[in-house]
Amino acid sequence: MARIELIDVVKRFKGETVIPNLNLTIREGSFTVLVGPSGCGKSTTLRMIAGLERQTSGDIRIDGELVNDTEPGKRDVAMVFQNYALYPNMTVRGNIEFGLKNRGVPKRERERLIRDICEIAGLTPYLDKKPQSLSGGQRQRVALARAMVKNPKVFILDEPLSNLDAKLRGQMRTELIELHKRLGTTFVYVTHDQVEAMSMGDRIVVMNKGEVMQAAPPMVLYEDPDNLFTAQFIGTPP
Ligand code: ADP
């Protein structure tokens, strides 16, 4: 579990200000969902937390520790993307094992981790299959399993379900909520879909143009929106 703080974070790309001033605390063990229109800076925020993008100014802390200069591999954060980026020529086992091998985890430990995590992720029957023979939902589970074997303090998920059909998306939402309960780690989840946000998060951060419009539990956003943007965004059908 970890608490994440963004303090006066600014991000510019080639002089264009994408995030003018972001102050946000993500609570330890929460399922926090960042939601907002396309282009509002959700992915950039995640990438800065993961260390894949450096903020122009401001501080990022994980569990109180300043991570501004900490490289992604040392932040104890695992990220799952929308396009799962699996290695096509490797089996499910190979895909999950790859990162573990790179980190020098011994064979016996790798096997134990893969067995346990594939059990949780429902992948045990597919360990020797290649990604192209799997369904979208199964591939997404492989991407999750790959993140889970790292046993990170923080899971970062950037629109992980947007390539799935509606039925599977619904099922995966439930699975992710259960996974969060089971692991107890901090989840930071991004979606542009307000229905998905409201059904998954215990805390929702509504963003617009790189700013936090409101951060609150779903019921508070529904019943007591702070501003017109939040009220309209949450109240509009997707
Ligand atoms: P979201 O994930 O909310 O859709 P992004 O964080 O991807 O938004 O992007 C926010 C803004 O930053 C957009 O205007 C986008 O065009 C811009 N942006 C993102 N990444 C880059 C980049 N590497 N170079 C230049 N502009 C970028």
Ligand code: MG
């Ligand atoms: Mg995005």
